[in-house]
Amino acid sequence: MFRKVLFPTDFSECSYKALECVRQLSRAGTGKVVVVHVLDEREFELAKTEIGWLEGARMVEYDAKIEKRMRDNVREQLEGIAGVIREAGMKTRVEVAKGVPSIEILALAKREGVSLIVMGSHGRSNLAGVVMGSVSEEVVRRSNVPVLIVTREMQNACTSR
Template sequence: MTKPLILLPVDGSEHALRAAEYSVKIATMMNARLFLLHCHRPFPVKLGDPYFQKAIDKIMQQSAERLAPFRSLLDQKGADYTELILEGPAGEKICEVARIEKSEMIVMGSRGRSNLTGLFLGSVAHRVLHQAPCPVLIVR
């Protein structure tokens, strides 16, 4: 029997770090594994080589840097996790991954790094809350 999956989308914010701490506690109680997800902005397709590759390298480096504190936390806590970096709109990709991976739940921060905001929640959290195929825990 496979372990239940908890999706943990992160963007490097303090809210996401608090969500990561909660997700470890919940995963321990449920004997679940975590799926650490980071979504970055689209690659600039109008650039030609070698500028296109340099832009990709920079975006991937920034993504790895944003994931570093989360990897550290999960490793320190002995969490069972997998990670994935995707290109595209975070709200859309989070829901897509939750469906594909058949997540039991999503644990995420209430506000992230985006300048766009919903009325009470960050715009990404708001979208996920309304479109996710599973329960969503919003941590603030």
């Protein structure tokens, strides 16, 4: 039914709970999982204002070095997650994108032709009292495919028995 799944992660606690659900999808016939992390371009802009003392070409060079380091670090973490999914018997590919997370997730889901998106309900900001994080809420509202949202409260919902 869900042959190809998109698993966006921000490496938060909820994302790792969602990973457990993704692993279980192999039993339901899922054959491929695309794992993605989106570098939020708004965070890059904030960092630029905080280090505004750099000028012109130096700023561009600094930005490129920081982004490369971040991409390399993220890719390494994603490969670890992909290994867990491969052990469950599914083909896996990792992607690192840059932009507004909800927009990039939805665009990748469309480009890849996924049949399901699985993601955590709250990201790193983890605001208490909020039902869903802003990224997951936007993805649910705008997605053309089903979205499985894994919450903090789903302690054992996806663990294998």
